[in-house]
Amino acid sequence: MRNGFIHAxxxxxxxxxxxxxxxxxxxxxKPVRIVVGFTPGGVADAVARQLSRKLGEPLGQQxxxxxxxxxxxxxxxxxxxxxxPDGYTLLIIGASAAALPALRSNMPxxxxxxxxxxxxVANAPFVLVVHPSVPARNAADLIALAKARPGKVSFGxxxxxxxxxxxxxxxxxxxxxxxxHIPYKGGAENAVxxxxxxxxxxxxxxxxxxxxxxxxxxxxxxxxxxxRAPFLPALPTLAESALPGYDFAxxxxxxxxxxxxxxxxxxxxxLIVKAGEAADVKESFSVQGLxxxxxxxxxxxxxIRNEVAKSAQLIKRVGIKAE
Numbered sequence: 001m002r003n004g005f006i007h008a009x010x011x012x013x014x015x016x017x018x019x020x021x022x023x024x025x026x027x028x029x030k031p032v033r034i035v036v037g038f039t040p041g042g043v044a045d046a047v048a049r050q051l052s053r054k055l056g057e058p059l060g061q062q063x064x065x066x067x068x069x070x071x072x073x074x075x076x077x078x079x080x081x082x083x084x085p086d087g088y089t090l091l092i093i094g095a096s097a098a099a100l101p102a103l104r105s106n107m108p109x110x111x112x113x114x115x116x117x118x119x120x121v122a123n124a125p126f127v128l129v130v131h132p133s134v135p136a137r138n139a140a141d142l143i144a145l146a147k148a149r150p151g152k153v154s155f156g157x158x159x160x161x162x163x164x165x166x167x168x169x170x171x172x173x174x175x176x177x178x179x180x181h182i183p184y185k186g187g188a189e190n191a192v193x194x195x196x197x198x199x200x201x202x203x204x205x206x207x208x209x210x211x212x213x214x215x216x217x218x219x220x221x222x223x224x225x226x227x228r229a230p231f232l233p234a235l236p237t238l239a240e241s242a243l244p245g246y247d248f249a250x251x252x253x254x255x256x257x258x259x260x261x262x263x264x265x266x267x268x269x270x271l272i273v274k275a276g277e278a279a280d281v282k283e284s285f286s287v288q289g290l291x292x293x294x295x296x297x298x299x300x301x302x303x304i305r306n307e308v309a310k311s312a313q314l315i316k317r318v319g320i321k322a323e
Contacts, residue, residue: 027086028060028088031061033088034063035067035068035076037068037077037093043122043207043250043288043289045065046288047092047121047122052064055271058271072159072161072162073097077109081114085258089257090255090268091254092121092253094124095248096250097111098307098308098311099311099315101311102315104322111308117297118256118269119300120253120303121252121254122252122292123252123291124206124249125229125249125250125291126204126249127206127209127221127222128203128222130200131200131201131218134219136219138222139236139238139242146178157202158185159184160183163250164202164205166315167203168203169181169318169320171238173318175243182198182199191208191209191211195212202218203224204218205250205289206231206232206288206289222236222237224238224246224248225291230291251293252290253295253300269296273294277294
């Protein structure tokens with residue numbers, strides 16, 4: 001009798017159409033990490049830190065930032081591309097990631113194929129600056145000076161193929177001027193070189209620029225984005241002051257490995273968008289020279305495709321080769 005009862009229960013619980021209880025833990029069941037492909041202190045780091053702070057509580061898990069610097073972010077990108085799409089490892093990517101496919105042959109991953117776009121997070125416009133000895137008070141003056149002295153005006157960057165380098169090359173191309181590239185090893189070194197007069201001009205990030213503005217060691221001329229920056233509202237854009245249509249900023253967004261489940265993408269996107277709207281995040285971003293810029297996953301995927309194509313076109317046209 002007892003065996004017959006057990007058999008009947010088993011038949012009921014396994015019969016077609018019945019739903020067996022699920023013991024799978026809901027996402028996330030363990031800490032989530034956000035990988036940054038650069039050393040601490042940069043724009044990607046600032047974005048990752050704010051997200052780790054704002055996402056932890058609603059997810060109910062610790063969100064940690066992990067640094068895997070090297071090869072302009074390619075080391076971190078490859079690592080994340082090869083991981084399972086379970087939502088436990090996310091990646092911050094930016095404008096440099098879009099440029100890498102055109103700069104390096106045989107990339108071990110494909111930016112469009114091997115990642116799941118989640119959301120844009122922020123834009124980081126750069127500032128065109130000159131050494132105080134340069135007789136230019138605005139971008140139009142600088143272009144006129146460069147045209148009068150072809151091959152004599154130099155610009156510093158953080159390396160060949162870097163975002164500031166591409167900004168300067170686009171400036172050079174649109175202004176039809178001949179200026180000389182001097183690459184440095186990092187943002188701080190480039191800023192010091194500009195402040196000491198080793199180079200006449202640079203596109204500097206706001207964190208690199210701020211210490212130099214207080215004592216007048218560089219002169220800001222224009223902002224690189226299409227719109228004026230809220231943290232420097234009096235500074236005109238390059239587009240309005242000299243080069244209509246100029247628009248270049250170091251955007252940053254979040255992706256995961258390709259195949260990330262839709263429910264995880266949707267949840268993370270909603271939390272990132274909410275974080276971007278928070279007053280404390282906006283305030284912190286402003287100090288770092290960042291402007292919140294969120295999107296849907298579909299918008300971000302289309303944005304990545306467009307940025308890869310734009311970077312490839314510019315790199316091919318000006319003939320940049322990776323070092």
